[in-house]
Amino acid sequence: xxxxxxxxxxxxxxxxxxxxxxxxxxxxxxxxxxxxxxxxxxxxxxxxxxxxxxxxxxxxxxxxxxxxxxxxxxxxxxxxxxxxxxxxxxxxxxxxxxxxxxxxxxxxxxxxxxxxxxxxxxxxxxxxxxxxxxxxxxxxxxxxxxxxxxxxxxxxxxxxxxxxxxxxxxxxxxxxxxxxxxxxxxxxxxxxxxxxxxxxxxxxxxxxxxxxxxxxxxxxxxxxxxxxxxxxxxxxxxxxx
Numbered sequence: 001x002x003x004x005x006x007x008x009x010x011x012x013x014x015x016x017x018x019x020x021x022x023x024x025x026x027x028x029x030x031x032x033x034x035x036x037x038x039x040x041x042x043x044x045x046x047x048x049x050x051x052x053x054x055x056x057x058x059x060x061x062x063x064x065x066x067x068x069x070x071x072x073x074x075x076x077x078x079x080x081x082x083x084x085x086x087x088x089x090x091x092x093x094x095x096x097x098x099x100x101x102x103x104x105x106x107x108x109x110x111x112x113x114x115x116x117x118x119x120x121x122x123x124x125x126x127x128x129x130x131x132x133x134x135x136x137x138x139x140x141x142x143x144x145x146x147x148x149x150x151x152x153x154x155x156x157x158x159x160x161x162x163x164x165x166x167x168x169x170x171x172x173x174x175x176x177x178x179x180x181x182x183x184x185x186x187x188x189x190x191x192x193x194x195x196x197x198x199x200x201x202x203x204x205x206x207x208x209x210x211x212x213x214x215x216x217x218x219x220x221x222x223x224x225x226x227x228x229x230x231x232x233x234x235x236x237x238x239x240x241x
Contacts, residue, residue: 003049005056006165008219009148009211011124015053017046018162025163026074027215029152031145032057034122035064037092039143039152040215041078050078051085060085065119067092067126069154070137071101074215080107092119094130097139113141123147129207131200135191144207151209151224155191156201157231159217167218172230174217176238193235201232 003017008029016027028040028050036058042050054060063086068075076091083089083106091102091110098112113119113128120126126143134140135155143152159174160181182190191197209224220227 003053005053008166008213009150012148012150013057014165014219015050017049023160024216029213030054030057031121031124033124037065037067037121038063039067041076041082043073043077047078047081063089065090065092067143069142070140071097083107094139094141100139133192134197134200149209150211150213152213154215157212157214163218166221168222171220172227172234176234198232201228205229
């Protein structure tokens, strides 16, 4: 198990650990800035590795923001370890997550973001887009860095296996293979498809991202809008929308 660090956009770094037993990579993203932001914490058992990787880029104690899409162990399992390591850091999540989960879970109060609210880190401006049940969980949402046009897209375009940091290839086909592999298992329905899924994927595509930073698998660099719309069309066919 090795943790790698790669710059995927100016001052945005992918910190990824491939876990052989799960044949899956787990990525966190650091926005290095005046008030740096870590997106995803990883699980608690990954904390030491991720902390060491962050320390290659900044002093971890100076982190200001710790964000995530939805309440799940790979998204925020190590949140309290990070809040201890970074005394001034504030969790940022959807207002739903703040109300439902963070009050009992986080060691310090979280900042709940309203739809389209922004987090400024200095040079970077990240806008929150509320997307209930995309990728899953009623508290889900995504941050879009308007400075670099990078969408921190959580489990959207999830790919299995040990993947390179960046790709301009057919990431949608890889994501569909991963989803198809879950059919007939307890993970069936990993990404639901409803009229709201359609709406939110179209809204994210309208941002015209040029970088899609997914938690599991390669970060896609290219026409992010086309990739998201292709993914939307394929989900509609794959799943019983």
